[in-house]
Amino acid sequence: MRRFQSVALEAVVVAVLGLLFALLGNAVSPRGLRLTRDYFPGQSRPAPIRPSNPGAQQSADQAQAVAASLQKLGLQAARSNEVAQLFSDPRYQQGLVIFIDARSDHAFQAGHIPGAWQLDHYHPEKFLPTVMPLCLTAEQIIVYCTGGDCEDSEFAAITLRDAGIPAQKLFVYTGGIKEWTNQMPFEVGERGSGTIHQAGK
Amino acid sequence: MNAPAASINRITAAEVISMLARWFIGAMFVYMGLNKAVHPVEFLKIVRQYGVLDHPMLLNLVASALPWFEVFCGVLLMLGIAVRGAAVMLIVMLVPFTIMVLGRGMAIHEARGGPFCAIKFDCGCGAGEVFICRKIAENILLTALAVCLAFWRKDRLCLRHGLFAEKTDAAAANTGHFEKAAEDCRTPKPSESRALE
Numbered sequence: 579m580r581r582f583q584s585v586a587l588e589a590v591v592v593a594v595l596g597l598l599f600a601l602l603g604n605a606v607s608p609r610g611l612r613l614t615r616d617y618f619p620g621q622s623r624p625a626p627i628r629p630s631n632p633g634a635q636q637s638a639d640q641a642q643a644v645a646a647s648l649q650k651l652g653l654q655a656a657r658s659n660e661v662a663q664l665f666s667d668p669r670y671q672q673g674l675v676i677f678i679d680a681r682s683d684h685a686f687q688a689g690h691i692p693g694a695w696q697l698d699h700y701h702p703e704k705f706l707p708t709v710m711p712l713c714l715t716a717e718q719i720i721v722y723c724t725g726g727d728c729e730d731s732e733f734a735a736i737t738l739r740d741a742g743i744p745a746q747k748l749f750v751y752t753g754g755i756k757e758w759t760n761q762m763p764f765e766v767g768e769r770g771s772g773t774i775h776q777a778g779k
Numbered sequence: 780m781n782a783p784a785a786s787i788n789r790i791t792a793a794e795v796i797s798m799l800a801r802w803f804i805g806a807m808f809v810y811m812g813l814n815k816a817v818h819p820v821e822f823l824k825i826v827r828q829y830g831v832l833d834h835p836m837l838l839n840l841v842a843s844a845l846p847w848f849e850v851f852c853g854v855l856l857m858l859g860i861a862v863r864g865a866a867v868m869l870i871v872m873l874v875p876f877t878i879m880v881l882g883r884g885m886a887i888h889e890a891r892g893g894p895f896c897a898i899k900f901d902c903g904c905g906a907g908e909v910f911i912c913r914k915i916a917e918n919i920l921l922t923a924l925a926v927c928l929a930f931w932r933k934d935r936l937c938l939r940h941g942l943f944a945e946k947t948d949a950a951a952a953n954t955g956h957f958e959k960a961a962e963d964c965r966t967p968k969p970s971e972s973r974a975l976e
Contacts, residue, residue: 584941584943585863585864585867585929586867587864587943588861588863588864588867588941588942588943589863589864589867589868589871590864591861591864591942592851592852592855592861592864592865592867592868593868595851596847596848596851596852596868597844597848599847599848599850599851600843600844600845600846600847600848600851601843601844601847602847603816603846603847603850604819604843604844604847607816607817607819609817609818609819609820610819610843611819611820611823611839611842611843612839613836613839613840613843614836614839615835615839616835617820617823617835617838617839618827618835618838624827624828624830626890627886627887627890627891628890682820700820
């Protein structure tokens with residue numbers, strides 16, 4: 579009995595010291611999380627698991643469900659053909675239509691819509707100062723992430739909305755970069771690197 | 780006189796297994812923990828996917844603290860400090876986590892179909908996407924080893940096996956010899972008793 583007590587007491591000591599070490603590690607780490615921040619604004623529950631190869635009917639149902647959930651948040655969904663149209667719109671060259679990539683640095687460098695700006699909403703302090711003035715002057719803002727189960731485009735759009743961008747300007751491209759790279763050219767590396775890859779490559 | 784010294788120096792199979800188990804689990808947890816600690820956002824997203832925690836602060840606390848906590852326990856095991864306490868904490872983490880991984884695997888299986896063992900997803904273990912059956916087997920093995928470490932009192936190559944004073948096997952064996960010797964000294968031999976009479 580005494581042995582169990584001693585092991586239990588030791589486990590409690592390890593738990594307390596471990597927790598202190600963990601909190602310190604997170605505080606010291608440059609990539610540490612902020613404990614009080616809501617990293618998933620507007621969505622407390624994760625999206626349901628989607629079938630990997632949905633049929634046409636399932637895809638349509640999913641698209642409708644995503645559009646409805648975006649509408650609840652005051653956002654609009656943009657489909658593939660609409661996004662392609664906006665990409666070739668002359669307003670895109672004037673900065674009145676802008677694309678926002680809501681993914682991490684690594685994913686952005688691997689391939690993004692040519693001329694897109696990055697807004698990784700998990701690190702807003704790094705990107706908002708650049709992106710906000712552009713969004714304020716733009717007429718339409720298309721936010722995207724990977725596509726499929728990715729919800730980062732929604733969160734980035736909400737971040738922009740909460741920062742003062744009118745919701746009617748914000749569109750979430752639900753197909754994401756996966757869909758885009760299958761049909762359209764994409765840029766690799768930094769924004770404006772000029773390294774353009776053709777669709778499907 | 781040589782018997783106690785021999786028992787101290789001889790390494791038993793159990794001691795070797797305990798030592799290797801400590802290093803193996805310790806190294807695994809340090810590696811997995813660091814992998815998550817350097818990508819906390821990715822881990823945060825995965826923790827949310829399990830749908831167990833709703834409150835943002837709780838989610839953040841788990842996602843930010845768990846990786847470093849794993850590193851801490853892993854280092855303790857590798858160095859041999861508070862081994863049984865650290866092993867108990869690993870069991871406390873491994874058992875619910877394995878149940879959650881199994882639950883998530885079953886949910887994916889229900890949504891997507893196909894053979895159960897072909898299901899592959901990032902469970903937040905720190906090793907990227909893994910096959911569900913392999914992960915479950917790996918976790919069962921780790922839990923079994925952690926249970927062994929929590930019950931055994933093998934302190935070979937440990938800096939401080941127990942934080943609180945408690946006899947380890949080697950110490951107990953040693954004490955046994957000394958106690959026996961002390962008893963021998965106290966109890967007069969039959970010939971000596973006769974002489975005294």
